[in-house]
Amino acid sequence: MNPGNLRVNRDGGLIKIAGDLTLGSFRRLLAAIHQATEEKGFADITLDFSATTSAFPAPMCALLAICARLRDERDVDLTLIRPTEGKLRRLFANANWAHLATSRKFEGSTWQPTDVMPARRFSSPEEQENIVRQIVDAVLSSPAGLTRRDLAAFEWAVFEIADNVLRHADSPQGGFVQLSQYPTRQQVEFVVADAGRGIPQTMRTTRPGLSDAEALGLSIERGITSTEAGMGHGLFGTQQASRVGTGSFAIHSGYASIGSESGSRDETIPVVGTLVVVRLDYSEPEALWQALEDRDRFDSADYVELRYEDETDDVLNFVVTKEVGSVGSRFSGRSARTKIENLLAMYPSYPINVDFDGISVISSSFADEFLGKLFVRIGALRFMAAIQLRGVSPTVRSVLDRAILQRVQQEAENN
Secondary structure (H helix, E strand, O other), X not given: OOOOOOEEEEEOOEEEEEEEXXXXXXXXXXXXXXXXXXXXXXXXXXXXXXXXXXXXXXXHHHHHHHHHHHHHHHOOEEEEEOOOOHHHHHHHHHOOHHHHHOOOOOOOOOOOOOOOEEEEEEOOHHHHHHHHHHHHHHHHOOOOOOOHHHHHHHHHHHHHHHHHHHHHOOOOOOEEEEEEEEHHHOEEEEEEEEOOOOHHHHHOOOOOOOOHHHHHHHHOOOOOOOOOOOOOOHHHHHHHHHOOOOOEEXXXXXXXXXEOOOEEEEEEEEEEEEEEEEXXXXXXXXXXXXXXXXXXXXXXXXXXXXXXXXXXXXXXXXXXXXHXXXXXXXXXXXXXXXXXXXXXXXXXXXXXXXXXXXXXOOOHHHHHHHHXXXXXXXXXXXXHHHXXXXXXXXXXXXXXXXXXXXXXXXXXXXX
């Protein structure tokens, strides 16, 4: 992939994007949008992606933030044309990019993957907290198999970066976030973007005279924020975690950017607001946790504890109606099983109450994928000791029993 092959052509308010829209080339698109709206004053902008060959979450989230600001503050009417190529065209819909760019033309994404999260917008603490929960749940539903502490470190990093948008960006539009997973590389990536004041301008409120590159470099130093020393841990801690293995970290804001190894550098085209891209390597258990130098600050309950731990006993509660969108598909069963397996690894001595209360019927495929495969994967003795079924109707129990029996027979025949 050549980051230099992006071609951006503007004809009035029509902006055509051809080639690969990457983290190394997206500023060219932002420059064309700025020229069309700020310099030429066009109020009707069409972003034509029909000739685009690839696009990635980081530049797209940055673009969505700019679009939201122009629409809300300048009454710019933005229209998006999706790529012609089929797979990329579907990605624009599934990743929610098309809807967030042009909601009047495109419906919100109906794609419901369990281990990634399409682009979402947040503008309040409540929305931020909900999105962080969705992201952590997606990782817990994936085969990533993070340790309990690594998942807590990941949750903290996402929360801190998203919180920076609400506390420092001064962006009425809030921020945009997206989660991606790369299981073959054992990496998880999250992107957070806003079109607010940007880190350089924010840092200069108390440190006048900083260049944009100097401001970015200072923003990731331990204990530094825009307001006072000793309180800034988010960017610093996240950058530390990203240095594990093959992880990476990048910030684009104003006329500067900073990467994992390259340090801060000047850019010729500005980014309005801030784009943070964090890729974490979870191949080595506990490494993300150990990378955080301020581990003693983790004194609050994390997502897993609050959602699953019983308040009175050493047991986890897994309520099926809250964990899966459907009990009629193999896909949902696979997601539920993966989450159970991850919880068993995090709590090896805790049994799990699997609560089917309120469920009158399930499909055979769901039962097989969920508990049939779980039974043969962890073994009969471990299953009986660790899995405690609750609220199971006779009909549901019959389907579960049959699924487990058939799965055991199939495994015996295959061996």
